[in-house]
Amino acid sequence: MFTVCIRNKASFSRLTPGVGLMLLSALIVLCAVGSIFIGTRDIDTETTWQALIAYEPTNTEHLLVHYLRVPRSILSVVVGVALGGAGAVMQALTRNPLAEPGLLGINAGATLAIVTGIAAFGISDTSQYMWFGIAGSALAGGAVYLLADLNHGSSPVKVVLAGTALSVVLFACTHIITLNSEEQVFDQFRHWVIGSLQGRDYRVLYPVLSLVICGVVVSLSLVKELNSVSLGADVSRSLGIDQRKLWFGASMAIVILAGAATAAAGPVSFVGLTAPHIARVIVGSDYKWLLPYSMLISALLLVVADTLGRVIGYPNEISVGVMVALLGGPFFVFLVRRWKIAQL
Template sequence: MGPMPTAAPPVSGSSPPPARPAPSVSPPARPRRATVTRRIGWTVAAVVSLAVAVLLSLAVGARGIAPSTVFDALLHGGDSPDAEVVRQMRVPRTVLGIMVGAALGLAGTALQGITRNPIADPGILGISQGASVGVVLAIAFAGVHTLTGYVWFAFGGAAVASVAVYAVASRGRGGATPVKLALGGAAINALLVSVTMAVLTTRAAAMDEFRFWNVGALAGRGSEIVGQVWPFLLVGVVLVLAVARGLDALALGEDVAKGLGQNVAAVRVVGGLGATVLTGVAVAAAGPIAFIGLAVPHIARAIVGSDHRWTLPMAAVTGPVMLLVADVVGRIVFPPSEVPAGVMTALIGVPFLVTLVRRKAVPA
C-alpha cells in the first residue's frame, strides 16, 4: 500500500482561514430561578402568617372565642353574644390593624430607600410628630373630641410637617440629599415636640385626651375610622409601589441611578409623598405606633433581599403580622386590662431586631 497523502503546506503570503467564533455561553438560569422560588415561598409563608394573626385577633381577648364560632359569625351571622363581639368589635379592630401595619411597613421601607439611611422610619422626617401637633391643636383650640375628628387634623399635620422638611432640605447646593433630609427632619421634629409640649402645658385639660391618642392603640377604633382612611391608604400604596425600580437604582448611588435613566428627584418626591400619605393614615387612625416602620423593612430585606419589587410587598404583609400579634399579646398579658399595641410593638420587636443584627442577617 502506498504512502498516505499529506496536506499541502500553506502557500506563502496566503491568509490563514478565519477562526470560528467561540460559542456564546449564557449565564445559568438555575440560581435566578432558585432565588425567585425562594422569594415566592417566603411570601406565601408570610401570607399564611398573616391569616393566622387575623384569626388570633378575632378569637383571642378578654372573652375567648372558638375559631369555629369566629368562622360561623363571619359566614353565617348570628345573634349570639360571641357573634356580636366578633362582628362589632374585633373585625373593625383587625381590619384597622392590617391597614396600619401595612401603611407603616411600606412607609418605613420607602423612607429607608429614599434617604439611604438604615435607621430611617416615619418619625425621621417629623411626619409622626406633625400628626401629633395636628391632634393637639384640634383638642386644645378646635374643640374636637372624637377619634373621627382627629383623623383629618392628624393627616393635615403629617402633610405639613413633611412639606416643611423637604423645603428645608432642598435649599442650597445639591438639593434634598439624604443627609440634609435626615438633618432637616431632626430639626423639624424637635420644633414640633416643643410646640406639642407648649400647648399641653398651657392647656392642661387637653393632656388626658391627647395622652389616650398618643399612646398608639387599635382599641376603641370603629369601622367609621376604616371608612375614612382607606382611600388615602390606597393612594399611598400606589405611589410607593410606582417607585420600586427607582428605589433599587437609588440604592446604587445618585450618579448610577441617573446613568440608568432614573429621575432621582421624581423618585424622591413621589416616594416621599407616598410615605407621607401612608404615615398620615396610620398615625391618624391609631396614633403614633413606634418601631414597625423601623424594624419591618429590615425583616423584609432579610427574608426576600433588597429588590424593592419584593421587599415592599413583604413589608406590606409583615407589618400587619407584627402589629396584630402585638395587639393580641397586649390583650392577654394583664387581663382584664390591655397593654396598648404601641407599647407591645417595641417590647416584641426590639429583641427580634437585635437578634437579626447579631446574626448579621440585616444587610448593611
C-alpha cells in the first residue's frame, strides 16, 4: 500500500493530504502509547495500563510509568516534530536539499554550552543540560546571523559558510575543554552527545514543549514565503516578499525548534534531513503540506527508533541517536535508489 501511495503521489497530494495528516497523527499516537508499555524495567502490561487510567502515587511501578515513560514518549514526539520542521525550513531557506539544522551551528553551540556547564559549573541533571543547550543554540544561531550579514541581504552560500566555520571553531573549543577536564566531565558529556531520551522527565518536557509550539507557529506562518523563496530570491522579491524579515523569521524558527530538540535529546542527526525528503515524495513541494508532513514523519521516525532501541537492547537500551542512524540511513538510500528524490 505504501508503494501505491508513493507512485500515485500527484493524486494523493491533490485528494487526500488532510486525511493523510490525520492518519499519520493517529499512527504516531498509537506508537507513542505503545512505547509506554516497553522499558528496561519489566513492568507487566496490566500494571502499566492501570498506571495510565488509575494512577496510584504510592505504587512504585506507577510512579516509574507516570514520571519517566509517559514524558519520554511525549518528548520523543515533540523532539521529532521540532527536528522535522527545522529541517524542512532550513532546506527551503538555503535552497539546498542536503541542508539540515546543524548548518546554523546549533548542534555545536549546544554542545559547547553543555560541556562548559559540566566542566565549570558542575551540572549533572538533564534538566540543567537543557537550559545550557538552549542558550548555546540561541547564541550560535545569532552569531551565524551576524557573520552571514543577513540583515543586509540573504545568501544561502553565506549562511552555509558562516555556519560551517562557526561549528568548526565551537567543536574545537569543546574538544579542548573535554580533553583538559576530569574524566567525569567526559563521561557525562558522552551520555548526552550520542543523543538519548533516557531519564527525561516533565522538567525537560514542559519547557521544550512550550518552545516547540512557538517554533511550529512561527514556521507555519511562513508557508507562503517559504514557497516563494524555494523558487529563488528574484522570484521571491518579485512577489513582494521582504527578504530580511523572511530570513529573520525563518532563522528564529530553526533556532527555536532545533535548539530545543538538541538541548533536550542531544544532537540527533539525520532526522531533519530525511523527513522532508520522504514528505516530498508523498505530497510534493508545496510547504502548505510539506511542512506539517515533515514534522509528523520525523516524529514517527523518532518514536519508532526510541521504542526499537529499548526492544533490541533489552535489558539495557540503544540510544535513539544510534537507532535513528541505523534505521534512517538504509531507508534513505533505498528511497534515493527506488524513487527520484524531488528537487526543491
